[in-house]
Amino acid sequence: MQARWEASRPQTMVDHAVAAIISGAARGVILPGDRIVEADLCQGLGMSRVPIREALRILESQGVVTSEPYKGIRLMEVTNARLAQVLDVRVALEVLAARRALGAGRNDNKSLERLRQDRNEMELMAHRGDAYAFALADAAFHRTLCELGGNPVLSSLWESLARQVTIIGGLATLGKPMIEIVKEHDTLIDIFAAGDQAAMARELHDHIIVFAQRIDFDAIIAERRRKEA
Numbered sequence: 685m686q687a688r689w690e691a692s693r694p695q696t697m698v699d700h701a702v703a704a705i706i707s708g709a710a711r712g713v714i715l716p717g718d719r720i721v722e723a724d725l726c727q728g729l730g731m732s733r734v735p736i737r738e739a740l741r742i743l744e745s746q747g748v749v750t751s752e753p754y755k756g757i758r759l760m761e762v763t764n765a766r767l768a769q770v771l772d773v774r775v776a777l778e779v780l781a782a783r784r785a786l787g788a789g790r791n792d793n794k795s796l797e798r799l800r801q802d803r804n805e806m807e808l809m810a811h812r813g814d815a816y817a818f819a820l821a822d823a824a825f826h827r828t829l830c831e832l833g834g835n836p837v838l839s840s841l842w843e844s845l846a847r848q849v850t851i852i853g854g855l856a857t858l859g860k861p862m863i864e865i866v867k868e869h870d871t872l873i874d875i876f877a878a879g880d881q882a883a884m885a886r887e888l889h890d891h892i893i894v895f896a897q898r899i900d901f902d903a904i905i906a907e908r909r910r911k912e913a
Contacts, residue, residue, distance in 0.1 A: 696735070697731055697735035698735045698738045698739050698742070700729070700731075700735075701725070701729060701731060701735050701736050701738075701739035702739045702742060702743060702847075704725075704729055705720070705725070705739060705740075705743060705748075705749075706743075706748070706816075706847055706850055706851060707816040709748070709759055709851045709854070709855075710815055710816045710819045710850055710851050710853065710854025710855065711815050711816050711854055712815075712854070712855060712858060712908050714759050715759065715905055715908055715909060715912075716759050716760060716761050716762040716763075716855075716905055717758055717759060717761050718758060718759050719755075719756050719757065719758050720740070720749060720756075720757045720758060720759060721756070721757075722736050722737065722740070722757075740757055743847065744757070746844060746845075746846075746847050746848070747760055747844075747845075747848055748760055748847050748848060748851065760848065760851070762851070762852060762855060762901050762905065763901065763902055764897075764900070764901055764902050767852065767896065767901055768893075768897075770845060770848055770849070770852065771892050771893050771896055772893070773845065774842070774845055774849065774892055775888060775889055775892040775893055777830065777838055777841055777842045777845075778826060778829060778830060778842070778888050778892065779884075779885045779888050779889070780833065780835075780838060781829055781830040781831075781832065781833030781835065781838055781839075781842075782829060782832075782833065782876065782881070782884045782885065782888060783833075783881050783884075783885065784833040784834055784835060784838075785829070785832035785833045785834065785876075786876070786879050786880075786881050786884065787881070788834060790832045790833075790834065791832075791876050791877055791879055795832050796873065796876070796877055798828050798832075799825060799828055799829065799869075799872075799873050799876065800873060802821055802824045802825035802828055802869075803825060803866065803869045803870065803873060805821040805824065806818055806821040806822055806825065806862070806865070806866050806869065807863070807866050808821075809821055809862070810862035810863050810865075810866055813862075815854045815857045815858075815862075816850075816854055818853070818854070818857060818862050818865075819850045819851070819853035819854035819857070820850060822849075822850075822853045822865065822869075823846055823849050823850045823853060825869055826842075826849070827839075827842065827843070827846065829872075829876075830842045852896075852901075855901060855904060855905075856896065856899055856901075858904050858908070859899040859900065859901070859903075859904045860898075860899055868891050868895065869891075871887060871891075872884075872887055872888070872891060875887050
């Protein structure tokens with residue numbers, strides 16, 4: 685049988701600009717609420733204003749940056765209150781996806797292998813200490829879970845939060861060991877394999893909301909600002 689390869693999409697200047705901004709935010713180089721200056725990005729990334737402006741437009745449409753008169757463009761806030769709002773929506777989507785996946789029997793070996801590959805990438809990035817790559821792998825795990833739900837509308841809604849989730853995931857590593865987060869995903873895989881919908885819903889709620897509430901993002905950001913000062 686002929687292998688089915690997924691064709692790679694060429695990376696544009698806009699793609700690179702978007703990735704650079706998300707990377708900086710996930711690693712705490714740009715902090716929530718910080719002003720983002722086009723000229724600084726152009727100089728730092730060696731790009732013209734055109735791809736930078738398009739990247740910022742895309743990120744604004746996804747809630748990653750905000751633009752206000754007299755205040756300019758700023759990175760989204762990640763207060764404890766804002767975090768709760770994002771995670772409420774995220775957990776609802778992922779619980780629904782998990783229920784649909786398990787109800788359709790999409791917890792077979794092939795599906796589990798996809799989740800394990802994402803989990804293994806997380807572990808690799810944890811050992812490397814790469815917060816941004818770790819956050820990308822974390823998001824990939826949950827994207828796979830949503831895809832297994834078999835509802836493209838649900839996946840599209842989750843994707844609209846994906847970059848915010850990546851930033852939050854990166855900042856979380858400043859307050860929680862990466863390998864501990866990996867172990868939480870091991871538990872998710874085990875429960876998903878067992879096919880218990882109620883247990884999976886509880887574990888996703890704990891993983892996304894309860895465990896996140898134990899991380900004081902306000903304190904993490906304040907401490908980061910203090911060190912920069």
